[in-house]
Amino acid sequence: MAEIKNILVTGATGLIGSALVKRLMADGEYNVFATGRNTKRAKMLFACYEDNSRFRFFRYDVREQLSGNTIFHYIVHAASNADPLHFANDPVGVIKSNIDGVTNLLDYGRNHGMERFLYVSSGEVYGSNARNKHAEHSEQIVWTEEDSGYVDSMNARSCYPSAKRTAETLCVSYAIQYGIDVVVARLCHTYGACFTESDNRVYAQFLRNVMRGEDIVLKSSGEQYRSWIYVDDCVDALMKILHNGESCKAYNVANEESNVTIRRFAEIVAEMSGRKVVFESQTPTVGGSTIKQAIFDTSSLKALGWKPRYSLRQGIAECLRASCAH
Numbered sequence: 001m002a003e004i005k006n007i008l009v010t011g012a013t014g015l016i017g018s019a020l021v022k023r024l025m026a027d028g029e030y031n032v033f034a035t036g037r038n039t040k041r042a043k044m045l046f047a048c049y050e051d052n053s054r055f056r057f058f059r060y061d062v063r064e065q066l067s068g069n070t071i072f073h074y075i076v077h078a079a080s081n082a083d084p085l086h087f088a089n090d091p092v093g094v095i096k097s098n099i100d101g102v103t104n105l106l107d108y109g110r111n112h113g114m115e116r117f118l119y120v121s122s123g124e125v126y127g128s129n130a131r132n133k134h135a136e137h138s139e140q141i142v143w144t145e146e147d148s149g150y151v152d153s154m155n156a157r158s159c160y161p162s163a164k165r166t167a168e169t170l171c172v173s174y175a176i177q178y179g180i181d182v183v184v185a186r187l188c189h190t191y192g193a194c195f196t197e198s199d200n201r202v203y204a205q206f207l208r209n210v211m212r213g214e215d216i217v218l219k220s221s222g223e224q225y226r227s228w229i230y231v232d233d234c235v236d237a238l239m240k241i242l243h244n245g246e247s248c249k250a251y252n253v254a255n256e257e258s259n260v261t262i263r264r265f266a267e268i269v270a271e272m273s274g275r276k277v278v279f280e281s282q283t284p285t286v287g288g289s290t291i292k293q294a295i296f297d298t299s300s301l302k303a304l305g306w307k308p309r310y311s312l313r314q315g316i317a318e319c320l321r322a323s324c325a326h
Contacts, residue, residue: 222263
């Protein structure tokens with residue numbers, strides 16, 4: 001009988017991390033070690049695994065060195081604060097947690113028999129196709145993994161995309177210098193029902209509004225055009241990249257059939273929940289991205305055998321169904 005290998009998932013109490021843990025537990029191929037900082041939320045999310053010998057949760061902040069001698073054959077690093085409020089209020093913390101987190105996990109892995117490291121990055125690494133902050137609407141660009149756009153290093157909001165870029169380069173540098181096997185997943189805007197209470201991203205605000213029986217409030221025109229993906233499709237992609245991805249390669253993770261504006265996303269959520277979209281004063285969201293377009297090519301991911309299972313409406317329906325069940 002083949003050895004059951006150990007997999008460590010950081011950020012396990014977040015939207016993507018928790019969905020990944022549940023998928024891994026359902027598949028039954030790994031001993032799953034889940035980490036996060038919110039033990040109360042972990043107990044709620046993973047109560048059904050309390051007596052399962054293949055599951056263990058322990059509190060861990062990735063800014064600290066990881067102690068112990070457990071061999072994690074695979075590490076999926078999904079711990080990163082993507083809340084715009086943190087970009088505005090704690091840009092130093094955002095940078096340090098990204099860089100220190102990757103460093104601590106890679107150091108532990110290379111000293112404890114790690115076989116592969118999957119870094120969950122962000123499509124924000126592409127920056128903007130506008131070359132300066134004064135540029136008006138520019139032609140539509142679909143980002144491939146070989147592209148790189150403009151990020152203003154003198155803007156504190158760049159703490160997130162700049163840190164993600166550096167963390168990706170750090171992964172590749174460890175691979176070249178120490179022989180570590182690394183792969184990178186660049187996620188588009190991922191949505192799902194299991195967001196944290198403090199999540200301030202637009203999709204979470206929209207879902208939170210309708211869950212409370214409220215209309216959706218848009219504080220901008222909502223014309224920013226985005227690639228979106230439902231969390232279960234995202235997890236499918238992460239599993240494909242983990243098992244089949246090429247070492248030292250990045251993969252875009254998006255559903256190309258779910259490219260819509262923020263406004264249209266809000267309208268669909270409202271339509272499906274019997275609410276409406278209300279516009280308030282046109283003020284920029286604190287810490288929010290000013291990038292007008294963020295559209296991703298997924299040819300490399302599809303070449304691994306991945307394809308999405310959920311349309312935008314199907315994904316939103318799953319979110320609304322899950323919210324009704326709580």
